[in-house]
Amino acid sequence: MINKILKKRILIPGRVSELTIYAPHIAEKARPGNFAVLRLSEKGERIPLTIADRDPENGTIVIVYLVLGKTSALLDTHVEGDVILDLCGPLGKPTEIKKQGEVVCVGGGTGIAAMHHIAKGNFEAGNEVTSVIGARSKDLLLFKPELEKISSRVLIATDDGTVGHKGFVTEVLQKYLQNNSSVSEVVAVGPVPMMKAVAKVTAPFDVRTMVSLNSIMVDGIGMCGACRVSVGGEIRFACVDGPEFDASRVDFDELMTRLCAFRDQEMLSMELFKKSEAS
Numbered sequence: 001m002i003n004k005i006l007k008k009r010i011l012i013p014g015r016v017s018e019l020t021i022y023a024p025h026i027a028e029k030a031r032p033g034n035f036a037v038l039r040l041s042e043k044g045e046r047i048p049l050t051i052a053d054r055d056p057e058n059g060t061i062v063i064v065y066l067v068l069g070k071t072s073a074l075l076d077t078h079v080e081g082d083v084i085l086d087l088c089g090p091l092g093k094p095t096e097i098k099k100q101g102e103v104v105c106v107g108g109g110t111g112i113a114a115m116h117h118i119a120k121g122n123f124e125a126g127n128e129v130t131s132v133i134g135a136r137s138k139d140l141l142l143f144k145p146e147l148e149k150i151s152s153r154v155l156i157a158t159d160d161g162t163v164g165h166k167g168f169v170t171e172v173l174q175k176y177l178q179n180n181s182s183v184s185e186v187v188a189v190g191p192v193p194m195m196k197a198v199a200k201v202t203a204p205f206d207v208r209t210m211v212s213l214n215s216i217m218v219d220g221i222g223m224c225g226a227c228r229v230s231v232g233g234e235i236r237f238a239c240v241d242g243p244e245f246d247a248s249r250v251d252f253d254e255l256m257t258r259l260c261a262f263r264d265q266e267m268l269s270m271e272l273f274k275k276s277e278a279s
């Protein structure tokens, strides 16, 4: 059945899970960098989630979500065999992938899952992939085995030093760029402060740097304007013009402000959801 959850894998208990969903229409067309918008009930909100992988032969896509607020918490109540009411995709412009030598893929937190599809696309295009991944601690590090299969090296940073470099991915990236002048491109997916810091690190090296922006989206097809971002002083819609943009031109501070625009409503919505789950 279309949009049926075939497999649920809990990656970090209570926080991050992976769903393999039967969606042959999306699996056939999805490319690295694309996302899907899902809705769980008739009156429910629509949320965008990156297509972390696809298997066109079996007609499946993979999504990985962090339980953050009401809709992701509701999604987390779904189990194998359940059906997602609406799943629209693939949306957004796919990553521009060409054979160009070495590409460094940087992922932070749940962004590592989204970065995985981009890294895989670069590997399949014949590029050498270096993955730089970071999380708060070893237990929160996602997709390491999957990335090891397609990367020449996987460099790790954790805030608490439980594995890899103790500190941020940007420190690992900076050291890597200092020692390797052959890098053609850097792609980063993760929290906005991380992507902003990546842009700052790569600027002196004059290496093309792309970031995947997670602005608030409603329709995901360019009609509502919710996802607007400033890139090079011009308004762009992340859903149709992106979500990937040249990091050196993105106004990250504006993006961070816009992401907090509905914080009070989101907290209220989560509180009501928790109460309804408890009763």
Ligand SMILES: Cc1cc2nc3c(=O)[nH]c(=O)nc-3n(C[C@H](O)[C@H](O)[C@H](O)COP(=O)(O)OP(=O)(O)OC[C@H]3O[C@@H](n4cnc5c(N)ncnc54)[C@H](O)[C@@H]3O)c2cc1C
Binding pocket: 035, 046, 047, 048, 049, 050, 051, 064, 065, 066, 067, 068, 069, 070, 071, 072, 073, 110, 113, 114, 213, 214, 215, 216, 217, 218, 243, 259, 260, 263, 266, 267, 270
């Ligand atoms: C292109 C794109 C791809 C994304 N891919 C992933 C992914 O693969 N995995 C993942 O865990 N998250 C991903 N996100 C973020 C995800 O959409 C939000 O975490 C989710 O919408 C939160 O909804 P909520 O109701 O659970 O939380 P809420 O409490 O409603 O919101 C928590 C925070 O999530 C963000 N958010 C809320 N609503 C939206 C919305 N409609 N669109 C975008 N952001 C929103 C805001 O920053 C908000 O402060 C992606 C976002 C974009 C734009």
Ligand code: FES
Binding pocket: 216, 217, 218, 219, 220, 221, 222, 223, 224, 225, 226, 227, 228, 237, 238, 239, 240
């Ligand atoms: S989400 Fe509506 S214009 Fe992009």
